[in-house]
Amino acid sequence: MTTQAVTDFQVFPDNTQGWLERARQVADALAADATQREREAKPPHAEVQLLKDAGLVTLLGPNAHGGAGERWSTALRVCREVSKADGSIGQLLGYHYLWAWAVRFFGTEEQIAEQEALYTRNCYFYGGAINPRDKQVVVTDEGDTLRLNGRKSFASGSVVSDLTCLLGTLDDGRPVFMIVDSKSAGLIYNYDWDNIGQRLTESGSVTLADLSVPWDAAIGYVDKQINPMPYNSLSLLTLQLIMTNMYQGIAEGAMETAAEYTRTTTRPWPYGGDDKESATDEWYILEAYGDFRSKLWATEALINHVDEELSELLHGPREAVTFQQRGEAAVRIAAAKQRIIKEGLEVGTRMFDVMGARATAARYGFDRFWRNLRTHSLHDPVAYKQREVGRYALLGELPEPSFYT
The missing domain is CATH 1.10.540.10 (Acyl-CoA dehydrogenase/oxidase, N-terminal domain)
Incomplete structure (x- = not known):
């Protein structure tokens, strides 16, 4: 590198x-x-x-x-x-x-x-294998230790991490969140990540084979019991907002990369009857960049607002967070996420309109912006984010906490 x-x-x-x-x-x-x-x-x-x-x-x-x-x-x-x-x-x-x-x-x-x-x-780096839709990880209570067996998909970053966060389920149905050494015996990386985008995230699956973990690695448990509070559910909102900021960054990167290519390489079209000396004088190119910039400024403003809103909750007293506060933040995060997915995918596609045919050469790899955003934005259906915002706008209902909200 x-x-x-x-x-x-x-x-x-x-x-x-x-x-x-x-x-x-x-x-x-x-x-x-x-x-x-x-x-x-x-x-x-x-x-x-x-x-x-x-x-x-x-x-x-x-x-x-x-x-x-x-x-x-x-x-x-x-x-x-x-x-x-x-x-x-x-x-x-x-x-x-x-x-x-x-x-x-x-x-x-x-x-x-x-x-x-x-x-x-x-200076340890974290990875995680917590996909809640994978129910196969069974956690067995063995007295002073827990034994994990099963499989988790989407273990993003664990291969290159120092510590890995794991989610499993006890025999009585209670979820257990644990932090383990990424090189633990019994934590097996399957190296099966082969998707069209986000290719360097090492988000393949892991197999847990008799992975032994001390009970004190079970986060939040005291004497094998745990007391939930609203602050816990901010973890899901934080994940959604991380994605939202990542999408904004990918879209901004696509626009900036395209603009540099347009300024230096794109040629004006000589057959339109309104010939220009430079591609940067082409009206349709200027219109497109004006559209890109306006839309990404709008998403940026909304994202910055919810960044600050959630940050206030995250850094405040844990016991002070209410489900009302949590719900108000959740609906705005949902709004920001669904908007940047729409605008970002459009930029990732239309950037080729303002660069020209030669920009599709594989050596440039400009398609990576669209592939990255397209791949990760399928994490959970954006239609459900739109529904959450719609129910709030129409009925005043706040989103219910879930593994994806």
């Missing part, structure tokens, strides 16, 4: 704007060989190391342990910036932030202190 090392990575920023600039530097490094890396689809070990070296992995980590102590609104913007250059690495970074915060979503105060010190001091 060509990362074009940035010398000031040795000095970490001390403010939000500095971290956003750091994310742009990382994005520039990733953009340099994004097409080649995407084509080779190798496990992104070097890319994860770049995130670590840049300090982005510990962005949310407490200052006391050497982390940046930044807010979620910053982390979401960082995810967006990285996704402009490489949607796969933007996804892995966003998911890392989610799993790094998992202990705050579900854990006890003691678990929070222990896990945050562990990952921040060691």
Whole structure:
């Protein structure tokens, strides 16, 4: 991987704007060989190391342990910036932030202190295999330990991670969320990720074969019991908002990449009766970029708003969050997500109209923007997001918490 090392990575920023600039530097490094890396689809070990070296992995980590102590609104913007250059690495970074915060979503105060010190001091990177639609992972209580057997699909990033988050089900039906060493015996990677987009996320399946985990790795459980609260359900909203920011970044990256090609390479059309000397003078090209920019400014404004709204809840007292607050945030996140999927896919398609036929050459890899957004936006049906917003607009009903809302 060509990362074009940035010398000031040795000095970490001390403010939000500095971290956003750091994310742009990382994005520039990733953009340099994004097409080649995407084509080779190798496990992104070097890319994860770049995130670590840049300090982005510990962005949310407490200052006391050497982390940046930044807010979620910053982390979401960082995810967006990285996704402009490489949607796969933007996804892995966003998911890392989610799993790094998992202990705050579900854990006890003691678990929070222990896990945050562990990952921040060691600059550990998280992956996860928690797909709730896979019910095959059986968790057996063996006294002081839990034994896991089964299979999980979409273990995004686990292959290149230090810690992996797992979700399984006890015999009595209770879900158990655990954090384990990614190199644990019994955690078997199947290397079967072969999709048209997000090719570097290593989102293949894992098999759990007699994986033994101590009970204290079960997040939130005390004496084998757990007490749910509304704050727990913010994890699903945070995941949805990570996706939304990632999609915004991919769409912005598509537009910016297309604009550079149009400025430098696209030729004007000589058979229209209104011949121009430059493609940048073509009225239909200007109209298209005006449309792209207007739509992405609109989605950006809505996403920025909900970023701040959710960030306030995430950084507030856990016990103070109400289902009303949670529902109000959920419906706006649903609105933002469904809009950027629509606008982003349009940009990813129409960008070729303003670049021209030669832009379809495989060496450019411009189709990766559409493929990445198309692949990941199928995570859960966008029609259900539209329905949630519709029920709120028409009936005043807030979305009910679920594994996808």
